[in-house]
Amino acid sequence: MEVGIVARKGSERAVSLAAALRDAIVDAGESVWLDAETADALGEGDRGRSVDALADCDLAVAVGGDGTFLFVARNAGDTPIVGVNLGEVGFLNAVSPADAEEAVIAEVEAFGRGEPDVREAPRLAARAGDWASVPAANEIVVQSDRRGPGAGVDYEVRVDGSRYSGGHADGVLVATPTGSSAYNLSERGPLVGPGVSGLVVNEMAAEPGMPPLVVGVDAEITVAVEGVEEAVVVSDGRNKTSLEAPVEVTVERTSPPMRIAGPPSDFFEALGKLS
Structure with missing residues (x-):
């Protein structure tokens, strides 16, 4: 099998641990590579690969915080990901540095037996006409280019074709259970437990607005925007697209899901780190 490893950018500790994991996987008789930036940090730039290659791996390893995990997930397609937690919370990265080699080798061996421990988490995508967003593991936000007094959008939210709410707001956020603890x-x-099969619809600073709503994971959420020249759609806080308004943006589950390998994180233990 082939394993790709990505370390948090700018972290010597993450890069060092990535190198140790690489050596352990090679010793186990499997093929392994580092992403280009991690390889550069180790002085092995000619041996690194683009993160796009993660989609062709059997297993990916993210060494860092939840942000590193999400970065890997954006490039991994349906490749399962083991997360090693060097961050503060760790909703996605369940493995401690001390247990990293043992946990990763256990997953490599499980894949070799055809018995991987893989869980799936939904991803979202937005679409409007012929345009579609980058898939999001946390949330899709539909908003204007400005927030606060004198800004925002006029909107209407429909769930599976039925009107839920409307008015004026900074924007509308649709989150996965994974993203319920983020924006x-x-x-x-x-907060939505990881075992719940649902999506959150949350109006941001709405006038008058409705309470946040949890709907089925297969619901189709449509946000109609007017009163501005452009609507801005943001995927996981990074990928922004401006669409000419008025416009209807549909948000729904997309494939492939995010696939998480290795031991599960303790959701409530991670919540305790937020306080």
Whole structure:
């Protein structure tokens, strides 16, 4: 099998651990490579690969915080990912540095037996006409290019074709259970346990607005925007696209899901680190 390893950018500790994991996997008789930036940090730039190659691996390893895990997930397609936690919380990265070699080798061996421990988490995508967003593991936000007094959008939210809410707001956020503890939480949305098959619809600073809503994971959420020249659609806080308004943006589950390998994280233990 082939394993790709990505370390958090700018972290000597992450790069060092990535090198140790590489050596352990090679010793186990499997093929392994580092992403280009990690290889550069180790003085092995000619041996690194683009993160795009993760989609062709059997297993990916993310060494860093949840941000590193999400970066790997954006490039890994349906390749399962083991997360080694060097961050502060660790909703996605369940493996401690001390247990990293043992956990990763255990997953390599499980894949060799055809018994991988893989869980799936939904991803979202937005579409409008012929345009479609980059898939999001946390959330899709539909908003204007400005927030606060005198800004925002006029909107209407429909769920599976039925009107839920409308008015004026900074924007509308649709989150996965994974993303419920991210931007959604800062917008006073509900926490959703990882075992819940649902999506959160959360209006941001809405006038008058409705409470945040949890709907089925296969629901189709449509956000109609007017009152501005452009609507801005943001995927996981990074990928932004401006669309000419008025416009209807549909958000729904997309394939492939994010696939998480290795031991599961303790959701409630991670929540305790937020306080």
